[in-house]
Amino acid sequence: MAPKTLHPDSLAVHAGREDLASLGVHALPLDLSSTNPLPDLELGGMSYEVLATGGHPFEGGSNVYARLWNPTVARFEEALARLEHAEEAVAFSSGMAAVTAVLLALTHESGRRHVVGVRPLYGGTDHLLASGLLGVETTFCTPEGVNAALRADTALVVLETPANPTLELVDIAAVAAAAGDVPVLVDNTFATPVLQHPLDLGAALSLHSATKYLGGHGDVVGGVVACDARLASALRRTRAITGAIMHPLAAYLLHRGLATLPVRVRAQQESASLVAEWLRTRPEVARVHFPGFTESDPRGLVGTQQAGPGAMIAIELAGGFDAAAALTGAVELFTHAVSLGSVDSLIQHPAALTHRPVASDAKPSDALVRLSIGLEDADDLIADLAQALDVSAFARQRAASTTG
């Protein structure tokens, strides 16, 4: 097989599995060892040195200890790197552990302490950057404000597209050009490598909360960063020192899930387009944010930067917070829960939940509800939203008549 010539769907099925037949197995091996036998003291010591400083295991050496290296995790990393058009990838225990490792590695390496955060960002990322917890000082800005926000001591620019929760699209190539020599981290969680390749557009690092679409089944927490070999080595060193490696069972489930990622994303995206179109016809919904609509994508980035609109929708309820709260309580087929990208559809209120820690001047609207469209039949999802919007409108009318 010549892997480089494979189309993305074939890569998703085969990447990181090329040696399985020669091992005499068909499914991915799962290695749960916490420690590994050492060939002898000298080779064991050399292996420790190489792995703790971010290198790869060598022939005749040992994996030493599972905080330093795990073959199941390495297989998933190899597959994800191929899908992201990256030299390497490094997997972490969660998306936030991945963001933390990038901040630690890049500020330490450059001796710089300043980061530019392009808002809106996921609430947890915004919280970490604003907290100063890692000794990082952050300037938040709009995509157009990146150049003005740069300082001589800027180590990193962080952006997310589509951005959480309003699904605004940020022009990755434009931000990378504005950032100049400063590396750009793109959170690619919402788009997935099925729709978007940030490294091809000038980003230095592409990050995922693997908990979301990569996992896709709501049963894994993980994070992964795709980048060049030099940055990957710095990230592995940070991971070895701070202990944030992904668990091998999580890597196994994620690698297994990669095979269906392109099919899942395309099917979910198709349903999301139908649901978003329908939501636009409803008087209870004041505004629908969906990258497939021109008004949500004024720069025309869907079809160029991003191969499709994705499967996330955000709506603003005409009835404000009360209507939004009633809607999240009235759905029956959707699950009222944070997170996204699962095979089942989820609904949540960002201002109260995922974006709760965000500063009040940057918080999403109280009327905004975020939908993650799953693999159910779109007609069933629409029927559920229709009954839930009726319930929420009725509740508001009743509240209005008792108070008025």
Ligand SMILES: *Cc1c(COP(=O)(O)O)cnc(C)c1O
């Ligand atoms: C969930 C999420 C994260 C954080 O990932 P965890 O796996 O929850 O730590 C980061 N970025 C985005 C866009 C997310 O949706």
